[in-house]
Each structure stands twice: as structure tokens, then as C-alpha cells.
Amino acid sequence: MASAAPAQEAMLAVRNPRTGQADYRLAVSSAEDVTAKAARLREGQQRWAALPLEARCGVMARWLGEVKARAAEIGEADAVDTGGCHTSYLQGFITLANIGGWLEDAPKALAAYRVNGTSAVMPTVEVRSELVPYALVGVISPWNAPLMLALLDAVPALFAGSAVLLKPSEVTPRVIEALFETVRAVPELAAVFDYVSGGGEVGQQVIGQADLICFTGSVPTGRKVAVACAERLIPCFLELGGKDPAIVTETVDLERAATAVLRGAVYATGQVCYSTERVYVHRSVHDAFVAKLVEKARAVRLNAENPRAGHIGPFTFAPQAEIVRRHLADAVAKGAQVLTGGEVEEIGGGLYMRPTVLTGVTHAMEIMREETFGPCIPVMAYADTDEAVRLANDTQFGLTASVLAGSEEGALAIGRRINAGAVFLQDTFLTFGKMRTIGTHSFGFSGLGGSRTGPESILRFVRRKALMTQHGPVADIQDDHHLGQKPAGPAA
Numbered sequence: 001m002a003s004a005a006p007a008q009e010a011m012l013a014v015r016n017p018r019t020g021q022a023d024y025r026l027a028v029s030s031a032e033d034v035t036a037k038a039a040r041l042r043e044g045q046q047r048w049a050a051l052p053l054e055a056r057c058g059v060m061a062r063w064l065g066e067v068k069a070r071a072a073e074i075g076e077a078d079a080v081d082t083g084g085c086h087t088s089y090l091q092g093f094i095t096l097a098n099i100g101g102w103l104e105d106a107p108k109a110l111a112a113y114r115v116n117g118t119s120a121v122m123p124t125v126e127v128r129s130e131l132v133p134y135a136l137v138g139v140i141s142p143w144n145a146p147l148m149l150a151l152l153d154a155v156p157a158l159f160a161g162s163a164v165l166l167k168p169s170e171v172t173p174r175v176i177e178a179l180f181e182t183v184r185a186v187p188e189l190a191a192v193f194d195y196v197s198g199g200g201e202v203g204q205q206v207i208g209q210a211d212l213i214c215f216t217g218s219v220p221t222g223r224k225v226a227v228a229c230a231e232r233l234i235p236c237f238l239e240l241g242g243k244d245p246a247i248v249t250e251t252v253d254l255e256r257a258a259t260a261v262l263r264g265a266v267y268a269t270g271q272v273c274y275s276t277e278r279v280y281v282h283r284s285v286h287d288a289f290v291a292k293l294v295e296k297a298r299a300v301r302l303n304a305e306n307p308r309a310g311h312i313g314p315f316t317f318a319p320q321a322e323i324v325r326r327h328l329a330d331a332v333a334k335g336a337q338v339l340t341g342g343e344v345e346e347i348g349g350g351l352y353m354r355p356t357v358l359t360g361v362t363h364a365m366e367i368m369r370e371e372t373f374g375p376c377i378p379v380m381a382y383a384d385t386d387e388a389v390r391l392a393n394d395t396q397f398g399l400t401a402s403v404l405a406g407s408e409e410g411a412l413a414i415g416r417r418i419n420a421g422a423v424f425l426q427d428t429f430l431t432f433g434k435m436r437t438i439g440t441h442s443f444g445f446s447g448l449g450g451s452r453t454g455p456e457s458i459l460r461f462v463r464r465k466a467l468m469t470q471h472g473p474v475a476d477i478q479d480d481h482h483l484g485q486k487p488a489g490p491a492a
């Protein structure tokens, strides 16, 4: 009898955002691959978690060395994936900062979480704690900033003693393979860190195997992930979209405000979760601000000729251009004016859009309510601070916000009233400022679960277990029923 032909591996053709050509093929992981990798990682995790933290740090330091040696290659691969976003070229170094930062922060954060001492209510009981990592952490990451967002959760999870199974976006797979060359060079790490490839179905298979999920992506997918995690009763941490507002007051330095808003809105072609997506300007300075913004927007150059030159690149994910086009068409149909940009341009197969400033917008338009994720800057006038705050808070999201005012105190007073996990005062785009400093929580649909920033974010990956020793006599069952009752005293 003839033996059965080996099953054909499913392959995905991956589009290059600069040429529009499918020039990379990705083997899709089968359900069996995902199960086998999860089992292998679980086995490796037992040895990994049993290592003292200093020994795990030693392994991670060796990995740091490997990343350092290949930082430039990693940056190049990320740039091919994104189409030449400026931060792509820095990804090798950003990864070094991520690992290096946790080499400093992990020992302190984990030590501070341990409790050893005497029970406050039972003085003869000694309490000690142990931190037990979740064995297998699943990380599901998006196509924007593909390496950074794959590693933001994975790196602290590894320091905590978990194994990590990563499911990166199928849209941007090249950088992940470049990264794993560095992982394979450190066998102890390769035993606890691996990835699988494919789309949403592979993401669901990872959820089926993991003990905890970290997801970064859109609200609709985040909801599916949350439901699947709820079915399995495993914790999930969701980092979702944003519709981040900027408020520009009447006393502001207009030059500074226009510079900050432009960068916040169009950096990386607006494909950043904390991009400025809507701008509210006091009506007394609205026209002057818009004039400056348009002038600056027109000076922004595309990087179509050379990915290292110019300011913004193509859309990384072609369907995103359609979403942006739809938001613009909806806004124009409802009365908005496009002052500059506004067209998706095909250049050499890549899809580009120049910074697009719109006025005459209202909250009835998709461009003011839904995440656009493109280089669009809709500007709306407001009459007083209460109205500005009301408009900024009129959203289902709450990731970040910006306030640009005539004084730092003025910006602070407004910033305190905005519902967002981080508010940037007198600038935009300050997210990196909190990375190692402070953990914050998003509002609305922008996020769910503990923070992914700040040293305490590592605590998401451990459970604190109490070991309690009775040093005194054990309670007699006969005495137990007195517990909780007031001792009998003399009658008043």
C-alpha cells in the first residue's frame, strides 16, 4: 500500500509595503505545531523557573550580547516589514534598552513584592511568600512597531520565570525571524521562548495552550481574545486602540503647538496607538493654528525614494489605507474640508498619504470617533475649557491625550480632567517617558488589566503564594467557637 503523501504546509504570501509585491513566504503553523511548541516550552519552563533570578539574568545578559551583535540587521528587517518607519532602524537598540532595563528593574521589582514577616492579626504565625510564575505566557502582537510590541510583554515575562509563546502579526514576520536568530544563539533562552506563525486562527490556538495572554491590537480582535480567555478562565491583558485628543488653548505658543501636534499625528504615518487623532483648538486661535499646521504639514516629505530619507513611509498594511480613505470620505460627505493631503497615492507599488489636515469636523464623523491609524489631523474649534474637556472625553477610548497651553500649570489643570492613561503636557508623544518609570492604566476600551509599563508590570506574570508557619500552640477545636466573639466583660 502506498504511504500517504506528507501534509502540505500552508504558506502565506507576505506583501512588501514599499513595492506592493508579495516577496516573502510564511509557513503557517498547524494546530499540531502550536501544541508541540507549547509542550516543549512548558518542559523548559520548569528548569527556567527553578533557576535563581541571578542565573536567569545571566542568560538574559548573554541574549543582550547577541542582540547587540545583530542590532543593525534586526533594524533592517523591521524596516522592510513596516516600509521604512523611522523607529524601525532603532529597533535593535530599543530591544537592547528593553532587556537592559529589565536586568536592572526585575530583581528590584520582584524583591519588593515578596512579603516575609509576622501576621498582623495572628502574631504567632510567620508569613513567607514565594513568587510562582505562570508557566506559559502567550503574546499576540500587531503589525505596527512589530518587534517592540512583541517584546514589551515577552521580555518581563521571561525575567519573571515564564516561558513565552509568541504569535506575531502575519503582516510583519521578517523581523521576528531576525530576532529569533539571536534567541537560538542562547540555548537556555531558546528552551523557553519560541514563536508560531499565521493569522487569527493561530492566535486562538495560542490562547488554547497558554496560562496567561498578553494581547496588543484592535478593539474587535481584543474582544475575541477576551472571550476566548474567559472561556478558559485564564488572565488576559489587553492593550487596544486609541483616539487620542490634543487640546490647544488660546494662550499657547502656536509655533510650538503646531510642531508638536504635527509630529504626534503623522509620525510613522499615524500608525501608532498613541498617535494624536483629533485636535481641539480654542476658537480665538483656531485659524492661526490651522494655518501654521498646514504650512508644516506641506513640508513633510514621503520616504518613497529612499526609506532612510524623508519623514513618513507607506501604509504598512494595505487594508489600513482603505480604512483611512473611508474615514476621510465620510468626513467630507458630512461637510469637512480637506486643507492639504487627503489622497492615497500609489508610488512604486507602495500606498502613501501626505499629512492631511481637516477642518469643519464634528463628532458625527467617523474620523472623530473611530481609530483612523493614518496621517490625518482633524481640527475642531472649541469655545471654552469645559467644552474642550467634554469633547476630549467624548470617546470610547482613553489611551493617551495631549494638552498644549500657555503655561505648564494651565496644561496640568486641563490634563487632570481628561480620561486617559497618560496625558502629555506641553508636547505630544511622550509615551517612552513612562516606560521604565511608571505603570499606568488605560481608560475605556483602550486597555484592560495591569499596566505593561513601569517596573511593577513584571508582577503580571507571577502569583504570590503564602507559606505560613504556626510557631505557637495550635488552637483547640473547643476554643475555636470563641473566635470573633467579644470577650465577656463586666456589665455596663
Ligand code: NDP
Binding pocket: 140, 141, 142, 143, 144, 149, 167, 168, 169, 170, 171, 198, 199, 200, 201, 202, 203, 204, 216, 217, 218, 219, 220, 221, 222, 224, 225, 239, 240, 241, 242, 272, 273, 371, 373, 399, 446, 447
Ligand atoms: P489586530 O487586532 O488586527 O491584530 C492583532 C494580533 O491579533 C495579530 O497578531 C493578529 O494576527 C491577531 N489576531 C487576529 N484575529 C485574532 C483572533 N481571532 N484571535 C487571536 N488573535 C487574532 O491589530 P493590528 O495588527 O491591526 O494592529 C493595530 C491595532 O493595534 C490598532 O488598533 C492599534 O491601536 C493597536 N495597538 C495598541 C497598542 C497599545 O499599546 N495600546 C500599541 C500598538 C497597537 P494577524 O495580524 O496575523 O491577522
